[in-house]
């Protein structure tokens with residue numbers, strides 16, 4: 001429930017700067033950046049994502065730590081399911097969504 | 103980014119365990135509450151208890167949102183969704199939580215349109231793509247999740263999307279901690295503070311626990327080393343007779359929290375005068391309600407809610423376990439009538455629920471940090 005999943009910002013939507021495409025271990029999904037509007041991330045930044053919203057900016061090393069914690073908790077499958085679930089309207093991303101966890 | 107399926111710094115973990123044993127006064131019994139269900143999950147998964155001396159006891163707190171939701175709210179949500187042309191949307195965690203007449207998943211099997219969503223924003227998308235239906239998002243969660251629901255409502259209103267509403271069950275952590283501290287059968291020495299809730303609310307809201315209640319609070323990350331280090335920090339304070347709020351999870355939690363998230367919550371929500379929690383009863387100002395400005399998107403203001411109150415099945419002792427008075431295995435139903443496959447209570451459903459964590463990890467002991475670190 002309180003899963004927070006690390007991802008890296010790939011692209012900010014030019015029409016709507018509060019929407020971005022993030023990459024979570026190879027899966028690309030849209031997330032909402034509205035909760036980071038005081039300190040908006042830019043492409044290349046790492047963020048923690050919770051229920052489809054970026055919650056905080058983190059370092060790359062922290063992102064790796066967080067992913068390891070999820071793996072150890074046996075939550076990676078749940079996390080990836082969650083990530084695949086985001087963005088019902090961007091089916092074109094689905095190909096990359098096929099990639100499995102290492 | 104590389105993923106290592108092993109514990110970070112096992113030597114450091116063993117050392118931190120030693121430090122805990124050194125700091126703990128053998129003539130004292132320490133009761134430390136980990137507030138957050140994510141910590142409960144991690145503590146069992148990693149077998150951290152095995153690294154602690156027997157006089158340092160971890161008590162599981164109320165920080166599992168599906169666990170604290172009373173059954174009546176689930177019944178209310180499902181009865182609203184029984185209206186024609188309704189879609190009941192909720193997070194996966196909710197799907198197997200029992201209501202009086204079954205879980206959302208069982209209602210789905212009986213023909214209700216029940217959808218799992220991973221984000222409140224996805225529930226909004228469902229509403230956009232099903233204009234002939236009403237999509238009700240059954241919102242649960244602490245301050246970690248509430249801002250996302252708030253922003254979703256802001257977006258729904260801006261768009262004027264009328265076939266969407268939120269059945270709001272968001273709760274706030276501070277009043278629950280207060281209720282626990284006020285309960286006469288509870289003696290606690292300190293708190294491992296919630297990590298992700300604190301990214302939103304920051305560390306200041308815990309000040310009163312230190313100042314007025316004289317109990318230390320350490321906001322903690324979720325890795326084994328994080329949790330153990332937080333226990334070290336608590337024991338150091340207790341040894342010196344101090345009571346402060348400290349932040350072990352600085353790399354993610356800013357002291358001031360996330361102001362944009364707090365603003366979104368303040369825009370959309372106000373405090374309910376009181377709200378019922380499983381096990382803790384009615385707690386005043388402990389939950390969020392949608393403001394009148396968003397009444398059109400509030401399932402409770404828009405439709406008639408039965409407002410049922412039901413008590414848990416008699417033999418179920420979820421309330422006592424939630425309060426930390428009983429251990430999961432002391433519940434009469436534990437492991438017999440109530441298992442993760444056939445849950446009677448919500449604490450057996452969510453991976454953050456202490457019954458599920460206890461069942462999964464104490465029964466079938468996997469490699470724990472203790473045996474990994476000492477091998």
Ligand code: SF4
Pocket residue numbers: 417418419420421423430433434435436437440445446447448449450457
């Ligand atoms: S074992 Fe089941 S019924 Fe008993 S406290 Fe846990 S969840 Fe509730």
